[in-house]
Structure formats: structure tokens, C-alpha cells
Amino acid sequence: MARALRYLAQAAVYLLIAVLLGVLSNSPVYRAFPRDQALIKLSLVHSAQRKVPCRKLSAEELAELAPNMRKPMSCSRERLPLWLEVRLDDRLVFSESLPPAGLSKDGPARAYHRFPVAPGRHSLSLKMRDSARTEGYDYQLDTEVELEALQNLVVDFRPESGGFILR
Amino acid sequence: MNRVKNGMRTGFMWVEDWLDRAFGPAWNPLYHLGALGFFYYWIVAASGIYVYILFDTGTTEAYDSIEYMTVEQWYLGGVMRSLHRYASDGMVLMMVVHMLREFALDRYRGNRWFTWFTGVPVFWLVIASGITGYWLVWDKLAQYLALATTEWFDWLPIFGQPIARNFLAPSLLDDRFFTLLTFMHIAVPLILLLVLWIHLQRVSRSRIHPARGLALGTFAMLLALSLFKPAVSQGPADLARVPAEVGLDWFYLAGYPLMDIWSKGALWAFTATITLIVAVLPWLPPLRRLPAAVVDLKNCNGCTRCTEDCPFNAVSMQPRSDGLPFEREAVVNASVCVACGICAGACPTSTPFRRASDLIPGIDLPDRSLRQLRRPFAPAASRPTGTGCGRLVGQGPRDRIRLRPRRRGARCRAAGRGRAQPALHRRPAALLHRLRVEPRSGGRRLHHRLPQGRVLSTFRSALDRGPPCPPARPLPAGPRAARADRHVLGRPDRPSAAGPGGGVLRRGTRRAAARARRPGAPGGHAGGLGRRGGRPWLGRFAISLRRRSTC
Numbered sequence: 001m002a003r004a005l006r007y008l009a010q011a012a013v014y015l016l017i018a019v020l021l022g023v024l025s026n027s028p029v030y031r032a033f034p035r036d037q038a039l040i041k042l043s044l045v046h047s048a049q050r051k052v053p054c055r056k057l058s059a060e061e062l063a064e065l066a067p068n069m070r071k072p073m074s075c076s077r078e079r080l081p082l083w084l085e086v087r088l089d090d091r092l093v094f095s096e097s098l099p100p101a102g103l104s105k106d107g108p109a110r111a112y113h114r115f116p117v118a119p120g121r122h123s124l125s126l127k128m129r130d131s132a133r134t135e136g137y138d139y140q141l142d143t144e145v146e147l148e149a150l151q152n153l154v155v156d157f158r159p160e161s162g163g164f165i166l167r
Numbered sequence: 168m169n170r171v172k173n174g175m176r177t178g179f180m181w182v183e184d185w186l187d188r189a190f191g192p193a194w195n196p197l198y199h200l201g202a203l204g205f206f207y208y209w210i211v212a213a214s215g216i217y218v219y220i221l222f223d224t225g226t227t228e229a230y231d232s233i234e235y236m237t238v239e240q241w242y243l244g245g246v247m248r249s250l251h252r253y254a255s256d257g258m259v260l261m262m263v264v265h266m267l268r269e270f271a272l273d274r275y276r277g278n279r280w281f282t283w284f285t286g287v288p289v290f291w292l293v294i295a296s297g298i299t300g301y302w303l304v305w306d307k308l309a310q311y312l313a314l315a316t317t318e319w320f321d322w323l324p325i326f327g328q329p330i331a332r333n334f335l336a337p338s339l340l341d342d343r344f345f346t347l348l349t350f351m352h353i354a355v356p357l358i359l360l361l362v363l364w365i366h367l368q369r370v371s372r373s374r375i376h377p378a379r380g381l382a383l384g385t386f387a388m389l390l391a392l393s394l395f396k397p398a399v400s401q402g403p404a405d406l407a408r409v410p411a412e413v414g415l416d417w418f419y420l421a422g423y424p425l426m427d428i429w430s431k432g433a434l435w436a437f438t439a440t441i442t443l444i445v446a447v448l449p450w451l452p453p454l455r456r457l458p459a460a461v462v463d464l465k466n467c468n469g470c471t472r473c474t475e476d477c478p479f480n481a482v483s484m485q486p487r488s489d490g491l492p493f494e495r496e497a498v499v500n501a502s503v504c505v506a507c508g509i510c511a512g513a514c515p516t517s518t519p520f521r522r523a524s525d526l527i528p529g530i531d532l533p534d535r536s537l538r539q540l541r542r543p544f545a546p547a548a549s550r551p552t553g554t555g556c557g558r559l560v561g562q563g564p565r566d567r568i569r570l571r572p573r574r575r576g577a578r579c580r581a582a583g584r585g586r587a588q589p590a591l592h593r594r595p596a597a598l599l600h601r602l603r604v605e606p607r608s609g610g611r612r613l614h615h616r617l618p619q620g621r622v623l624s625t626f627r628s629a630l631d632r633g634p635p636c637p638p639a640r641p642l643p644a645g646p647r648a649a650r651a652d653r654h655v656l657g658r659p660d661r662p663s664a665a666g667p668g669g670g671v672l673r674r675g676t677r678r679a680a681a682r683a684r685r686p687g688a689p690g691g692h693a694g695g696l697g698r699r700g701g702r703p704w705l706g707r708f709a710i711s712l713r714r715r716s717t718c
């Protein structure tokens with residue numbers, strides 16, 4: 001191949017690589033979420049109550065312990081599972097008993113769930129039990145939300161702020 | 168599996184052939200994929216340092232500083248950013264092709280396991296570097312990545328708090344997370360460099376710098392691309408809104424759409440399984456352990472060439488043990504020898520251009536000796552000259568050079584190439600990696616391109632010191648070998664840098680020999696083979712020829 005032709009062929013190969021790099025580096029576009037939907041995202045981390053409630057140690061019991069181990073309360077590590085229910089427009093969309101994390105089941109329970117919904121008004125009902133009760137709820141929130149397309153509504157839980165919060 | 172591999176090999180060879188025509192072996196990108204990968208790495212590192220200087224860490228500062236670079240300082244910051252992106256993409260492209268090529272050429276088994284195995288973490292470190300990089304921009308793509316990646320990692324029960332919660336809402340976003348990300352985006356590539364260094368531990372003269380022409384071409388390509396299509400962001404991240412459409416960098420992020428198709432657990436299982444299979448590939452059947460090279464002390468004069476040329480540090484020189492009057496002898500460490508056969512080609516007694524005697528290198532592969540290797544080439548190369556361009560096909564005794572008609576006036580330089588039989592890749596010796604049959608004006612030459620290409624042979628040419636000559640002894644020359652030799656010979660039709668002298672090749676075909684005897688005929692050995700500049704990959708043979716002739 002003549003020298004000029006060789007350089008031309010080289011340029012063509014470089015062009016091919018450049019096109020490959022240039023094009024694939026940001027296209028084709030990926031549709032990660034439908035444009036005409038909104039998202040309700042349930043994400044919370046909360047420790048349910050202890051399986052065996054803490055108990056105050058008696059004076060004798062305390063005296064038996066080594067001096068550096070004398071804590072007035074005796075607490076088991078294991079936590080109860082967290083029971084959580086979500087109703088969206090009166091439809092039950094989530095109802096689960098979430099186990100505590102950790103090998104000795106002493107960690108918080110976690111929930112992370114995405115609910116794509118149509119934009120507009122929705123009623124949202126959130127209920128949680130973090131104790132050993134089987135009737136009624138420890139926390140509850142019933143509310144109406146107005147969502148735009150592509151809006152990201154986060155359902156979180158902060159006991160210090162009184163329970164469920166929407167962001 | 169084997170069929171896939173054979174198909175891939177054929178494909179690679181076809182493309183390599185074409186690229187050889189355009190680039191020549193010294194610049195052929197497919198022969199220098201690892202080196203190109205390194206070249207891209209250095210471009211990424213250099214442009215990364217500049218981009219880092221202008222970069223601000225913080226939830227809004229990150230995006231703003233990158234916008235400033237791209238828009239206001241487009242002529243430098245923007246170009247640097249684009250170089251950073253495109254060179255990173257180039258690295259993935261090169262890495263994947265490099266990996267496929269090593270696979271297709273069966274270069275991952277036996278003692279090559281180490282290089283293959285350490286390539287697996289290299290792959291993931293490259294990908295991790297890219298993902299952390301895209302994350303730092305904190306645009307819509309970064310937001311998508313942040314959530315998708317953290318959600319994926321949260322599936323593993325290792326984090327107390329789900330890390331995806333860092334990206335729930337604007338109020339929860341923390342500048343410290345960006346500091347951590349920036350740290351990771353610097354640390355991961357540095358770890359990558361360390362692992363790349365480990366990757367090359369078994370390759371003694373690994374090529375980590377591409378030839379200047381190839382490097383220049385590559386850089387010019389990246390620069391042109393950066394100016395023509397500068398890298399841009401995809402709008403600032405907004406955690407209150409879901410990113411709907413994102414322009415993915417498919418080199419790094421092609422796996423992300425799978426998260427929406429499969430469950431997180433399924434994707435983990437898939438990723439882990441593929442990684443595991445690739446990692447243990449060297450040990451999967453069909454297990455082939457190729458017998459290591461063996462030294463034949465009778466023919467070893469301790470010249471050290473095999474030690475110097477072995478790309479895997481598998482030959483060492485040790486004190487002579489057989490009483491012959493040489494200081495040292497070659498000793499093979501079978502546990503690292505990959506049976507590539509390069510040492511056999513390096514040994515001064517082995518030049519395939521010799522004809523007067525049988526080929527008995529001081530070091531050779533037991534199951535596929537140089538002699539056996541050469542046999543099929545000889546008759547194949549003995550076709551009438553000037554009629555076409557050859558390609559060596561087949562395997563073993565059925566090897567032949569298939570000639571295809573040559574266009575009028577076209578020189579058979581590139582097309583006139585005999586392909587070393589594919590068996591050479593599948594079986595051991597890659598010595599005659601490429602064989603080029605060049606019919607030209609009645610003469611015939613065989614060119615050998617060594618698997619390692621230039622480095623070995625320039626190295627070899629640089630090693631221009633005369634070794635002690637092997638003991639003089641008549642070498643057995645069977646009738647068959649002699650016949651084959653006559654065919655393989657080139658015609659000494661050009662003076663060579665090796666200078667005049669009684670090279671073995673002088674005794675070529677009868678016609679060539681007659682011409683060489685003519686008064687005033689230029690002396691020389693292999694007709695131009697000794698040129699050091701132009702075709703250095705041929706240099707070794709010229710020098711081996713010269714060695715012989717001075718002995």
C-alpha cells in the first residue's frame with residue numbers, strides 16, 4: 001500500500017475508534033424512569049423494641065457483678081421485628097414484618113421500596129408496630145399527597161420527630 | 168467453547184491482517200493493546216490532575232466547578248475533562264479487546280494463569296474508577312448512578328445503615344460524602360496501578376509504552392474528539408426529582424439497565440458467577456499443560472540469549488554442569504515456562520534460514536520442536552514465485568500456503584503473508600507467529616515476526632556482542648531436512664547491514680548460490696534482513712546469521 005494510502009487507512013481506523021468512543025460515551029439514552037410517573041420511595045431504618053424488655057437489677061444482683069460491670073439495667077440484645085404497612089389509595093401495597101439486622105438480631109430493621117405512581121392526588125396511609133403488640137399501631141400517618149410527574153416523594157421515619165415524615 | 172474461541176481467533180487474525188497493512192506491525196493497535204491501555208491510563212492520570220485542581224468538593228460546588236471548566240475554560244479545562252473521559256473510555260475498550268484477544272489466542276492457561284487471574288481485579292478496578300468518576304460530577308447521571316449503585320450495594324447485608332439513604336432528599340446530602348467519593352476516585356485508580364504492576368510480574372519485558380507513532384495517533388484522535396465533541400454534564404442533580412432519561416456511558420455503565428430488568432440479588436449472582444468463571448478459566452477443562460522448554464546441553468554454549476529473550480523469566484544461566492568448556496548453561500524453570508518457544512528462536516543454532524544443517528537449538532520445546540515446526544513451512548514456501556500471495560493454513564502435516572492471485576503491480580508485502588498455522592497458538596511454539604512469504608523478482612523470503620514483535624528483536628539487535636561460538640561439529644543433515652532447507656532459503660539479493668561475509672544463506676538455492684559466487688555480487692546473508700531500523704523485528708535473525716557466519 002502506498003504510504004499516503006496507509007496513513008489514510010490509519011486515519012480511518014482512528015476515526016472509527018473516535019466515533020465509537022464519542023457515541024457510546026453518552027448515547028443511546030437510557031430511560032431509567034417513565035416520564036409520566038412520579039415516585040414514592042419508602043426508606044426507613046428503625047430499631048423495634050427489645051424482645052425482652054430491660055429490667056432493673058436488684059441490689060443483690062448488682063453486688064454479684066464485677067465492679068466495672070455494674071449497670072443498673074439488664075437488657076437483652078435481641079430486637080423485635082418491625083411491622084410495617086403502606087396503603088396507597090386504599091390499596092395495600094406493602095405489608096411486611098421486617099427482621100432486625102445483625103447476627104444477634106440487635107440491629108435496626110430496614111425498609112427500602114419504590115412505588116411508581118401516576119401524578120396527581122393520592123391518599124397515603126402508613127402504619128407501624130415496633131412493639132410486641134398485635135392489635136393497633138405504635139405509629140400511624142394518614143395523609144393526602146399531590147404529586148407531579150417525576151417528583152420523588154420520600155417516606156422516612158424519625159421517632160424523634162414523632163414518627164413518619166414525608167420529604 | 169472451542170468453536171467460539173476458534174471463531175474469535177480467526178476474526179482477530181483477519182482484523183490484524185488488515186491493520187498490519189495500514190499500520191505495520193510496530194503500530195498495529197491489536198499487537199499493543201496492553202501498552203495502549205497504559206497509555207490511556209497516563210492520559211487519564213495527567214488530565215485528572217488538572218481537572219482535580221479546578222474541582223470543588225461539595226453538593227453544589229462540584230457541579231458548578233465542572234460547568235466552569237467545561238463552559239468558561241473550554242479551551243483547557245474543557246479539553247482536559249474531555250480527554251479524561253474519552254481516555255477512560257478508551258481504556259475500557261482496549262482492556263476488553265485485550266482480554267478477548269488473550270482468550271482467543273489461548274494465552275491464559277498453564278503458567279499464564281497468574282497474568283490472567285490478576286487481570287480480573289484489574290477489570291473491576293477500572294470499572295470502579297469510572298463509576299466513582301461519573302458520580303463526582305453530581306449531575307443527573309450521577310444522581311441516577313448514586314441511587315442505583317447504593318441500592319445495589321444495600322442488597323448486601325453489610326451496611327448497618329443503607330447507604331442509599333445518603334441520597335434520599337436534598338436535605339440529607341452531605342458534603343462529607345463527596346470528600347469520601349473524591350478520595351475513592353483517587354485511591355481506586357492508584358490501587359489499579361498497583362494491581363497492574365502485579366499483573367505484569369510474570370512478563371519480564373512487558374510492553375507498557377506503545378510505539379511513538381501509535382501513541383501520537385491515539386493522542387491526536389482523543390484531542391480531536393475532545394474538541395469536536397466536548398464532554399458535558401447532564402444538568403444538575405435534583406434529589407426531589409427522579410432522573411428520567413440518562414445518557415449512559417456504555418463502556419462503564421452498560422450493566423446498570425440490568426438492575427431494572429433483574430432483581431438486585433439476581434444481578435449480584437450474575438456478576439459473581441461471571442467473575443468467578445472468568446477467574447478460574449485457566450483451570451477449566453480442557454486442561455492443557457504444555458511441556459516446558461528443555462535445554463539440550465550438547466548444543467548450548469551458554470550465550471544467554473534465551474534468558475534475555477524469554478518473556479517470562481523462565482530461563483536462568485547457571486554454572487556449567489557437563490564439563491564442556493563454557494562458563495554457563497541455560498536452565499529452565501518449568502513452573503513459569505509457558506512453552507511459547509521464543510527461546511528456541513533466540514538460540515543461535517536455531518535460525519530457520521540455515522540450510523546446511525539440521526535445526527537443533529540448544530533449547531527447544533519437547534513436543535513441538537523447531538525442526539518439526541519448520542517442516543511444513545518449507546514445502547509451502549517452495550511454490551513458484553511471483554504468482555500470488557500466500558496464506559498458510561491448516562495444521563500439522565496438512566499445512567499449506569494457499570496462494571491467491573496478486574493484483575498486477577501490487578507488491579505482496581502485506582497480503583503475501585503466510586499465517587503461522589493456528590496450531591501455533593493452540594499448541595505451544597509461537598516462534599513462527601507470522602510467516603511472510605514475499606515473492607519478489609524471482610527471489611523468495613520468509614520473514615518472521617516474533618510474537619513479542621519489536622521489543623525482543625530490537626533488544627536482540629541491541630545485544631550486538633558476539634557470544635562464544637558453539638563447538639564445531641558436523642550437524643546431521645538428513646535428506647529431508649536438506650531438501651526442505653533448500654526451499655526455505657531466501658535469495659541474497661541485497662546487501663545487508665550485517666556486512667559481507669560467508670553467511671550460511673550464501674549457500675542458497677543453486678541459482679542464488681551461483682549469483683553470489685559471481686564476481687562483484689553483493690555479499691550478504693539474508694537480503695536486507697539485517698537492516699536495523701526499518702524492520703527491526705527481523706533483526707534477530709540477521710544477527711543470528713551473522714553470528715553463525717563469524718564462527
Ligand code: HEM
Binds near residue numbers: 258374375
Ligand atoms: C487496563 C487494563 C489492562 C492493562 C493496561 C493491561 C496491560 C497488559 C500488558 C502491558 C501486558 C503485557 C503485554 C506484553 O508485553 O506482551 C498484559 C498481558 C496480559 N494481560 Fe493484561 N492488561 C489489562 C487488563 C487485563 C485483563 C482484564 C485481563 C484478563 C482478565 C488481562 C489478561 C492478560 C493476560 C492473560 C496477559 C498475558 C499475555 C501473555 O502472557 O502472553 N489483562 N496486560
Ligand code: SF4
Binds near residue numbers: 479
Ligand atoms: S518456551 Fe522458552 S521463552 Fe517461552 S516461557 Fe518457556 S523458556 Fe521462556
Ligand code: SF4
Binds near residue numbers: 462469472496497516
Ligand atoms: S540461547 Fe541456546 S546456546 Fe544460548 S544459552 Fe540459550 S540454549 Fe544455550
